[in-house]
């Protein structure tokens with residue numbers, strides 16, 4: 001562009017000095033204006049590109065995050081943690097041998113590992129949100145330890161599912177039989193049957209469609225469970241439950 005303007009200057013230098021001066025000042029204004037518009041246009045396109053990028057990143061993030069909250073919303077259901085659910089890609093690595101897993105076996109370390117993922121406190125559902133759960137108003141009430149407001153006692157299902165699985169683990173070891181929870185109202189058998197039913201229904205409800213393949217190690221064919229999965233971040237949900245615990249006094 002500078003080159004063109006230079007050529008134009010040279011061409012006009014043949015004319016009268018005043019005309020030349022006039023021409024030059026008009027040209028300067030035109031040049032300044034066109035540079036100004038060019039800069040503005042550049043700025044405009046830069047801002048638009050930046051905004052598009054920000055929107056793309058934001059939407060990519062919110063699309064996955066929206067899944068749980070959006071689904072609950074669509075079907076008129078409610079969970080206090082719906083908006084906190086984070087999705088992540090994870091690869092499953094089953095322990096080899098299986099009994100080397102922190103969660104397999106019958107010693108105190110294994111019990112502690114299970115306690116850590118099952119012994120989580122209940123939380124409170126405010127009187128405002130309670131109707132969204134569509135449960136009877138006679139449900140157990142508690143007072144919010146933070147505000148003193150009355151609400152309803154609630155738990156997250158994932159921890160109850162894990163408790164059930166732990167119960168089944170314990171029942172599968174004969175030397176744990178004495179530790180299994182029971183009272184006059186609910187026998188061990190009823191507890192275990194309820195757990196099997198709960199896990200059956202929940203697994204069918206979730207209908208996990210992740211795929212597994214098979215390996216042939218020469219001695220036979222075995223399922224390969226080390227596939228990639230989309231997982232909800234368990235730790236985020238666990239932390240929320242701890243942060244929103246109802247104290248033992250208000251239970």
Ligand SMILES: *[C@@H]1O[C@H](CO)[C@@H](O)[C@H](O)[C@H]1NC(C)=O
Pocket residue numbers: 097098099100
């Ligand atoms: C763990 O399992 C392996 C076989 O998978 C077995 O040989 C070993 O004895 C088991 N260890 C314990 C402590 O049970």
